[in-house]
Amino acid sequence: MDELDSAIVRELQRDARQSNRDIARKVGVAPSTCLERTRLLRERGVIRGYHADIAPSALNRGVQALVSVQVRPLSRAVIDAFKAFTVGLPEVTAVFVMAGSDDFVIHVGAQDNEHLHAFLVDRLSQRKEIVGFRTSIIFQHLAKHDPAPLPEA
Amino acid sequence: MDELDSAIVRELQRDARQSNRDIARKVGVAPSTCLERTRLLRERGVIRGYHADIAPSALNRGVQALVSVQVRPLSRAVIDAFKAFTVGLPEVTAVFVMAGSDDFVIHVGAQDNEHLHAFLVDRLSQRKEIVGFRTSIIFQHLAKHDPAPLPEA
DNA sequence: GGTGAAAGAACTAGAGG
DNA sequence: CCTCTAGTTCTTTCACC
Numbered sequence: 001m002d003e004l005d006s007a008i009v010r011e012l013q014r015d016a017r018q019s020n021r022d023i024a025r026k027v028g029v030a031p032s033t034c035l036e037r038t039r040l041l042r043e044r045g046v047i048r049g050y051h052a053d054i055a056p057s058a059l060n061r062g063v064q065a066l067v068s069v070q071v072r073p074l075s076r077a078v079i080d081a082f083k084a085f086t087v088g089l090p091e092v093t094a095v096f097v098m099a100g101s102d103d104f105v106i107h108v109g110a111q112d113n114e115h116l117h118a119f120l121v122d123r124l125s126q127r128k129e130i131v132g133f134r135t136s137i138i139f140q141h142l143a144k145h146d147p148a149p150l151p152e153a
Numbered sequence: 154m155d156e157l158d159s160a161i162v163r164e165l166q167r168d169a170r171q172s173n174r175d176i177a178r179k180v181g182v183a184p185s186t187c188l189e190r191t192r193l194l195r196e197r198g199v200i201r202g203y204h205a206d207i208a209p210s211a212l213n214r215g216v217q218a219l220v221s222v223q224v225r226p227l228s229r230a231v232i233d234a235f236k237a238f239t240v241g242l243p244e245v246t247a248v249f250v251m252a253g254s255d256d257f258v259i260h261v262g263a264q265d266n267e268h269l270h271a272f273l274v275d276r277l278s279q280r281k282e283i284v285g286f287r288t289s290i291i292f293q294h295l296a297k298h299d300p301a302p303l304p305e306a
Numbered sequence: 307g308g309t310g311a312a313a314g315a316a317c318t319a320g321a322g323g
Numbered sequence: 324c325c326t327c328t329a330g331t332t333c334t335t336t337c338a339c340c
Contacts, residue, residue, distance in 0.1 A: 001211060012205035016169045019317095021333060030309050035335070046211040051204060051298040052165035058154060058199040060303040066249065066258060087295055090303060094296045096219065100289035105219060111303055136253035142240055143247045145204040150213040150243060150264055174316060183326055188318070 001046070004029065006149055008037055009046065013146035016050040053145065061093075061109030063116050064138040068102040071129040078129050079103070085127065091119050102134075154199070157182065159302055161190055162199065166299035169203040206298065214246075214262030216269050217291040221255040224282040231282050232256070238280065244272050255287075 007027040011018065024034035041047045056064060071082050079097065086092050086106055094107035106124075110116035120135060160180040164171065177187035194200045209217060224235050232250065239248050239259055247260035259277075263269035273288060 009205065009207055009211070013207060014204075016203035016205045019333060020335090031333080032310080032335075032337095033308055036307085046208055048206040048208055049298060050169035051167075051206055052162065052169045053201040053204055054162055054166060054300075055199050055201055058162070058302070059300055060305060061300070066251070083293075083295070087297065090301055092297065093300045094294070096291050096295075097293035098219070098289045099292055100287075102289060105289075109300065109303075111306060115303075134253075136251045136255060136258075138249050139252055140236075140250035141247070142236070142250075144240065144245065145202060147207075147212055147214070147246045147262065148243055149211075150262070150268075152213060153264060172316060173318095182324095184316080185318075185320095185327085186325055189324090 001149075005037060005041060005046070008034060009041065010146065010148075012038070012047065012050070056109055059109070060111045061091075063112055064107070064109045064141060065116060065135050066138060067104075067106040067108055067120070067124070067133055067135045069104040069106060069124075069133040070101070070131050071103050071127075072131045073129075074103060082127065082129055086124075089119075089123060091115075091123075154302075158190060158194060158199070161187060162194065163299060163301070165191070165200065165203070209262055212262070213264045214244075216265055217260070217262045217294060218269060218288050219291060220257075220259040220261055220273070220277070220286055220288045222257040222259060222277075222286040223254070223284050224256050224280075225284045226282075227256060235280065235282055239277075242272075242276060244268075244276075 004027060008023060011023045011026055020035050020038065021031045024031040027034065038047070056062065071078055082104065083095055083097060086095050086104070091108050091110050092106055093109050096105040097103070098105055108116065108119065110119055124130070124133065157180060161176060164176045164179055173188050173191065174184045177184040180187065191200070209215065224231055235257065236248055236250060239245050239257070244261050244263050245259055246262050249258040250256070251258055261269065261272065263272055277283070277286065
């Protein structure tokens, strides 16, 4: 991860669909160099993928919420099973495994409040390992799609 | 948003860097048709952007946390100012404005626990509008980069 | 590592169904 | 809305530095 790698990563974070040629020009190297760097970044797992960012309402997910969940017993088997279960649900867009008073935080999207409620009481609360959960509606979600690298230490 | 639009969106969610030609072939239309559909999806705001997904550790963000924050008074001025402040901090990767007992949930990444602690006590807690916050470390973060469209109702 | 050139592929606009 | 075509641009490889 030298300066050149960082510059390429930054460009791909900003716009993953710009041409290799454009990126090369912006970062000041030949297109072939840029292409090879990008290939290596991908191979090393620095770049994990390229994804279109879609407006949630276009996916009929106009209502979003964070659900904090506590499960028991807190064993690996229970954690892994619950994680796999939640990730598999279509309404779930992200799962955080947490330290602290909440064991999971689940990011959920639904068509409306009614569907969200149905999801919570019909799907989620079916799970026997859940000993408690708390749902908070998201009014606004600002995501930084191009977080800068922090200084090394 | 007909079936064709959805199919194109799905492909771009999965891999935003595949060629228009490949997407056209997969969804079963001519490349020019696919290109025009994609242009319109972008214009309509359905597609908000294309971003590389970068491994947090490569950005020196090996430690991640969710910080729940309560601010007072809960006026628009205070909310907007706090939101702008947090989004501007380099450690912050996402900000959720919430309904419920927490007013904000902030997704933070730092080099290590020490830097995270310094961020919380030196930066965040400087803000006078904060009346309380709670930090939870993220052990694992599974994001679904290709959420499927939910049924219309 | 990086570069430059060259073959092959993709993008994009425009005419036409 | 879709297809076909053609000019332009981009990707990708490879010999060389």
